[in-house]
Amino acid sequence: MRLLLKNLTIYDGGVFRRGSVAVCGDRILGFDCALDGATVLDFGFSNCYAFPGFADVHVHLREPGFSYKETIQTGTKAAARGGFTYLGAMPNVNPAPDRPSHLQLLTDLIETQAVVNVYPYGTITAGQAGESLSEMEAIAPYVLAFSDDGKGVQSDACMEAAMKKAKALGKIIAAHCEDNRFTNDGVVHDGVLARKLRLRGIPSQSEWRQVRRDLQLAEKTGCAYHVCHVSCKESVELIRQAKRKGVNVTCETAPHYLLLDDLLLEDDGRFKMNPPIRSRADRKALIDGILDGTIDMIATDHAPHAPLEKKGGLASSVNGVVGLETAFPVLYTGLVKTGILPLEKLIELLFENPSQRFSIGTPLSPGEPATLTVFEVDTPYTIDPDEFCSLGKSTPFEGWQVYGRCLLTLCGGNIVWKERLV
Numbered sequence: 001m002r003l004l005l006k007n008l009t010i011y012d013g014g015v016f017r018r019g020s021v022a023v024c025g026d027r028i029l030g031f032d033c034a035l036d037g038a039t040v041l042d043f044g045f046s047n048c049y050a051f052p053g054f055a056d057v058h059v060h061l062r063e064p065g066f067s068y069k070e071t072i073q074t075g076t077k078a079a080a081r082g083g084f085t086y087l088g089a090m091p092n093v094n095p096a097p098d099r100p101s102h103l104q105l106l107t108d109l110i111e112t113q114a115v116v117n118v119y120p121y122g123t124i125t126a127g128q129a130g131e132s133l134s135e136m137e138a139i140a141p142y143v144l145a146f147s148d149d150g151k152g153v154q155s156d157a158c159m160e161a162a163m164k165k166a167k168a169l170g171k172i173i174a175a176h177c178e179d180n181r182f183t184n185d186g187v188v189h190d191g192v193l194a195r196k197l198r199l200r201g202i203p204s205q206s207e208w209r210q211v212r213r214d215l216q217l218a219e220k221t222g223c224a225y226h227v228c229h230v231s232c233k234e235s236v237e238l239i240r241q242a243k244r245k246g247v248n249v250t251c252e253t254a255p256h257y258l259l260l261d262d263l264l265l266e267d268d269g270r271f272k273m274n275p276p277i278r279s280r281a282d283r284k285a286l287i288d289g290i291l292d293g294t295i296d297m298i299a300t301d302h303a304p305h306a307p308l309e310k311k312g313g314l315a316s317s318v319n320g321v322v323g324l325e326t327a328f329p330v331l332y333t334g335l336v337k338t339g340i341l342p343l344e345k346l347i348e349l350l351f352e353n354p355s356q357r358f359s360i361g362t363p364l365s366p367g368e369p370a371t372l373t374v375f376e377v378d379t380p381y382t383i384d385p386d387e388f389c390s391l392g393k394s395t396p397f398e399g400w401q402v403y404g405r406c407l408l409t410l411c412g413g414n415i416v417w418k419e420r421l422v
């Protein structure tokens with residue numbers, strides 16, 4: 001296929017330039033060049049940007065085992081509609097990818113169903129039970145990294161053994177940090193909302209105490225360590241200090257922790273996830289962490305569920321909200337348009353940094369795979385979960401008026417998302 005994408009502002013290695021992108025087959029042929037016989041898509045009708053396809057290292061695609069919540073096909077279509085073309089798929093599926101035969105089931109599904117690039121995580125422990133290590137060595141060549149996401153690894157000895165092995169295998173440990181001794185059976189952050197609604201609160205120490213332990217273990221073992229979904233100010237400060245000391249650590253946070261705090265929530269399942277949305281001070285610390293480079297990337301923690309599972313308000317709904325189809329627009333509207341972040345910085349967080357740390361993704365450059373996304377940013381619209389490709393419809397951003405609509409996503413030269421009006 002030959003495609004000429006005209007009148008775009010192109011993200012070209014950290015700077016923006018006006019021009020056109022020529023795509024021939026699965027590659028980017030060049031910028032501003034003629035292409036005989038090409039299908040022309042002219043974006044000159046509005047203010048449109050071309051970015052490299054985004055990388056989200058924290059996504060739940062729910063297969064195998066939970067296809068009533070999401071499938072690899074619907075989840076990757078949602079990714080394409082959100083501009084994401086590289087996904088790290090979390091391993092809390094059934095069977096969990098803790099050995100080669102289980103991982104094979106997952107990679108077979110990815111091969112036949114995924115419309116964007118999906119890289120599976122392997123588990124840290126067998127069956128994510130937290131007791132013995134998974135077959136890390138055997139699955140290492142085929143996994144993005146190791147994670148027990150959904151649960152913290154409670155045993156210090158087990159985490160240390162995992163880090164030593166990951167270090168030897170040259171792999172990252174990506175940790176969901178949660179110390180079960182301090183969770184208090186809570187359902188929301190232990191703060192103003194918990195008191196107002198008389199709900200049990202989850203103290204921040206359930207997160208940061210395990211972050212602190214893991215940072216000590218990462219320093220001791222030299223393991224490449226990544227903290228998933230950082231939500232509280234203490235974790236940000238611990239990671240900042242560890243980076244100063246030279247510990248091999250990176251971390252992510254998610255859009256909902258940057259754009260919401262517990263003063264803004266209602267008693268609705270679409271505000272329930274783990275870790276919970278915390279206080280205004282935590283939110284500010286996360287933004288400061290983004291600005292000074294302590295927080296390396298933004299991941300969505302896209303965690304779809306069936307509608308019935310999210311109907312129980314904050315007390316009884318299950319944890320998790322979707323994020324792939326709202327991440328760019330809410331971040332662009334809430335952080336870029338407001339002047340908090342330059343657009344280049346947002347692309348660092350959604351592409352450059354995750355791409356570098358996890359060795360995934362290719363730049364938007366001549367000769368590289370034609371894997372890119374085009375967003376229009378001048379026309380406001382309202383987030384409507386009924387329009388989602390994801391089977392999950394529960395989002396804290398429902399009804400928000402935002403800027404940033406994905407018009408086109410290419411993955412290896414294939415059109416994997418195209419808005420009707422293009």
Ligand SMILES: [Zn+2]
Nearest residue numbers: 149150176228
């Ligand atoms: Zn998690």
